[in-house]
Amino acid sequence: MSALLRVENLRTYFHTRSGIVRAVDDISFSVGEGETLGIVGESGSGKSVACYSLLRLIPQPPGRIESGEARFGDCDLLHCREEKLRAIRGNRISMIFQDPMSSLNPYLRIGEQVIEPLLIHKLASPNDAFDLGVAALREVGIQDAAKRMRSFPHEFSGGMRQRVMIAMALITKPELLLADEPTTALDVTVQAQILELIRRLQQEHGTAVIFVTHDIGVVSGFCDRVLVMYAGRVLESGPTAELFYEPKHPYNQALQRSIPALHERGAELHTIPGAPPDVTQPIRGCPFAPRCEFAEEKCITSEIALKEVTTGHATACLRVQLGEIDLTPAAVAGE
Amino acid sequence: MLRFIAIRLAQAIPVLFVVATLTFFMLKLAPGGPFSAEKSTTPEIQKQLEAHYGLNKPLFSQYLTYLGNVVKGDLGPSFKYPNRTVNELIGQAFPVSAELGFWSLLVALSLGLSAGIVASLRPNTLTDYIPSGLAMVGICLPIFVLGPLLVLVFALKLEWVRVSGWDDWIDRILPALTLGGFYAAYIARLTRGGMLEILSQDFIRTARAKGASPARVVLRHSLRGGLIPVVSYLGPTVAGLLTGSFVVETIFQIPGLGRYFVTAAFNRDYTMVVGTVLFYAGFIIVFNLLVDLVLVRMNPKLSYE
Numbered sequence: 001m002s003a004l005l006r007v008e009n010l011r012t013y014f015h016t017r018s019g020i021v022r023a024v025d026d027i028s029f030s031v032g033e034g035e036t037l038g039i040v041g042e043s044g045s046g047k048s049v050a051c052y053s054l055l056r057l058i059p060q061p062p063g064r065i066e067s068g069e070a071r072f073g074d075c076d077l078l079h080c081r082e083e084k085l086r087a088i089r090g091n092r093i094s095m096i097f098q099d100p101m102s103s104l105n106p107y108l109r110i111g112e113q114v115i116e117p118l119l120i121h122k123l124a125s126p127n128d129a130f131d132l133g134v135a136a137l138r139e140v141g142i143q144d145a146a147k148r149m150r151s152f153p154h155e156f157s158g159g160m161r162q163r164v165m166i167a168m169a170l171i172t173k174p175e176l177l178l179a180d181e182p183t184t185a186l187d188v189t190v191q192a193q194i195l196e197l198i199r200r201l202q203q204e205h206g207t208a209v210i211f212v213t214h215d216i217g218v219v220s221g222f223c224d225r226v227l228v229m230y231a232g233r234v235l236e237s238g239p240t241a242e243l244f245y246e247p248k249h250p251y252n253q254a255l256q257r258s259i260p261a262l263h264e265r266g267a268e269l270h271t272i273p274g275a276p277p278d279v280t281q282p283i284r285g286c287p288f289a290p291r292c293e294f295a296e297e298k299c300i301t302s303e304i305a306l307k308e309v310t311t312g313h314a315t316a317c318l319r320v321q322l323g324e325i326d327l328t329p330a331a332v333a334g335e
Numbered sequence: 336m337l338r339f340i341a342i343r344l345a346q347a348i349p350v351l352f353v354v355a356t357l358t359f360f361m362l363k364l365a366p367g368g369p370f371s372a373e374k375s376t377t378p379e380i381q382k383q384l385e386a387h388y389g390l391n392k393p394l395f396s397q398y399l400t401y402l403g404n405v406v407k408g409d410l411g412p413s414f415k416y417p418n419r420t421v422n423e424l425i426g427q428a429f430p431v432s433a434e435l436g437f438w439s440l441l442v443a444l445s446l447g448l449s450a451g452i453v454a455s456l457r458p459n460t461l462t463d464y465i466p467s468g469l470a471m472v473g474i475c476l477p478i479f480v481l482g483p484l485l486v487l488v489f490a491l492k493l494e495w496v497r498v499s500g501w502d503d504w505i506d507r508i509l510p511a512l513t514l515g516g517f518y519a520a521y522i523a524r525l526t527r528g529g530m531l532e533i534l535s536q537d538f539i540r541t542a543r544a545k546g547a548s549p550a551r552v553v554l555r556h557s558l559r560g561g562l563i564p565v566v567s568y569l570g571p572t573v574a575g576l577l578t579g580s581f582v583v584e585t586i587f588q589i590p591g592l593g594r595y596f597v598t599a600a601f602n603r604d605y606t607m608v609v610g611t612v613l614f615y616a617g618f619i620i621v622f623n624l625l626v627d628l629v630l631v632r633m634n635p636k637l638s639y640e
Binding site: 106 | 537634
């Protein structure tokens with residue numbers, strides 16, 4: 001699979017009054033054409049910031065992309081000229097956001113917002129754009145689309161607004177869709193519908209997707225490959241099935257144990273002791289070591305790097321890399 | 336929408352009635368009368384004057400007569416300008432005030448909006464501090480200080496314009512800057528605040544993610560929401576600007592409504608005072624209505640309720 005986007009050594013820091021927040025600290029990954037890459041991690045792990053950094057949408061200041069390269073076609077997204085990036089944003093790479101309630105402009109009509117990418121990138125005349133907009137709304141399952149073009153966002157429910165966001169993001173037939181927790185703010189039933197919709201459209205258009213989520217369950221059915229992030233780093237990456245059946249990092253294993261399972265009703269929910277590290281302080285060694293049941297002296301003192309242990313499956317756990325420990329999949333991993 | 340306008344205009348009638356009543360009786364409470372300052376008149380002549388204007392009648396019947404005339408659109412005779420009606424005086428002074436108000440509004444909007452927008456684009460940098468600082472100065476500097484200051488510099492020192500008067504277009508410059516400058520400062524602050532609020536919203540990030548240029552982000556995605564506080568403020572402001580500012584009209588010797596109004600209050604020119612107050616109240620009502628109509632257009636969440 002040829003890489004559509006190749007990210008190398010991305011570092012995004014926030015320079016705040018209380019210190020430098022190392023939100024994304026040296027991560028590398030790639031996405032193939034039409035592939036779905038999941039980025040999972042808990043709040044503050046840097047997954048969303050990584051996603052925004054790709055389109056340089058982090059607020060600057062205080063945010064700053066300190067280093068790295070994001071090769072997309074002949075262009076480095078992190079360093080190319082602003083005009084060049086603007087020609088890519090919303091055209092070849094689109095984005096959908098966590099909160100559909102606040103991500104649509106309340107002062108503009110739905111139609112105007114949906115067709116805006118076409119007009120900005122001069123992909124259609126205003127007349128054609130309207131028809132394309134109606135078609136796009138229909139495609140995401142909005143009834144009475146032509147009439148709904150004239151509605152305002154507050155006349156739509158949350159799920160409908162996320163459908164509008166998806167229609168808007170995909171109207172230019174982008175090569176890559178960045179989805180930042182697109183289902184987090186929605187009801188569970190609506191979540192499933194939206195996921196199904198993204199999956200269907202992705203297959204029809206052949207769009208690659210980077211799917212950012214904290215919901216490890218969503219990832220399992222949806223993504224080809226997964227990146228597990230923690231404290232701004234990637235701790236493990238690999239094909240989805242392998243990640244579940246052959247975890248190569250204690251953090252991943254612990255996460256899977258924490259998924260509540262229906263057949264264990266009444267049993268105490270497994271949690272990971274401790275809290276994520278303070279990313280304003282430089283971290284030596286493995287960021288997960290203080291909470292890890294397998295941690296040893298060398299986990300804190302040695303340099304940690306992501307290394308492939310089997311084909312396409314990489315871990316940042318030193319002890320797994322050395323073959324010292326063998327992690328078993330959590331009982332519920334197959335769910 | 337027509338229904339909305341009709342209801343609002345109907346609501347204006349009791350408001351105007353209360354305004355007229357309160358002003359009428361409050362003026363009567365004030366000591367003295369329109370003719371008490373005229374030392375040369377004998378008590379007999381005073382009595383005759385009062386009889387001529389109906390001031391010897393019981394207060395309540397004076398009030399009823401006055402209200403009856405107002406309903407017919409007649410604001411009565413002026414007590415101070417013999418043989419002139421209040422309608423005539425307002426008709427003569429209002430265009431002057433309105434012109435001053437128009438130029439001031441132009442100054443206030445162009446300076447205020449541009450300064451506010453520029454300040455909001457890069458908050459807490461030099462391009463924010465300079466316009467914001469100027470706006471702060473503009474708000475703190477009273478008109479009666481700014482006016483003479485401008486006269487001192489541009490009329491007396493540089494001799495670019497005349498000190499006062501209202502004949503040439505060049506006479507409009509300093510008064511419009513003085514009056515407009517104050518409102519510009521206020522509008523700049525409101526614009527900056529409104530724009531900052533909008534620019535920090537999630538949907539601005541969406542617009543940027545769509546590839547919108549900075550100009551498009553401001554003009555298409557931010558202004559409509561960001562200017563709502565400014566528009567709300569403009570209702571009473573425009574009414575005030577058009578009906579005149581006493582201080583500016585006095586500093587620059589402009590024969591506008593504001594000056595007539597204040598002189599009338601000092602002179603106990605009863606009809607002139609109540610007439611001007613009513614006129615001003617009517618203006619505020621009309622402009623507030625206009626502003627509300629504009630706001631409904633700007634904010635889709637509002638409706639004619």
